[in-house]
Amino acid sequence: MKQKIVIQLSISCDKHRSKALTLASRAAGVTSMAITGAARDQLEVVSDGVDPVCLVSCLRKKLGHTHVIKVEEVKKPEEKKKDEPKPAMPVPVYPPAYYYQPSYYHHQYQPPHMVVCEEQPNNWRTM
Helix, strand or coil: EEEEEEEEEECCCCHHHHHHHHHHHCCCCCEEEEECCCCEEEEEEEECCCCHHHHHHHHHHHHHHHEEEEEEEEECCHHHCCCCCCCCCCCCCCCCCCCCCCCCCCCCCCCCCCCCCCCCCCCCCCC
């Protein structure tokens, strides 16, 4: 269960604020933290399974006076996409198949002509 813990701190300088953030980040299960409030004296921690009393006692040992302002459950925001119906997948439209008309001039393969040469012997006498 995620919870949001707001802790009042009695700090006045940036050094103590960074120290408070460091101590809060060491706790197991802390997902986010921030310094909030008008005087920047509140530590807001979002965690999953962190005991707020143990976190405050740890901060008291190191920083001094601290106390818990509120602890509330973090709810997931309602998703509107689940309520709305999903649009249907568009059906692809294919163009009609193209048929090529047969050619009027049908060229048939003809092998090259065979040429036969007969050699005649040089027994002709020329006068």
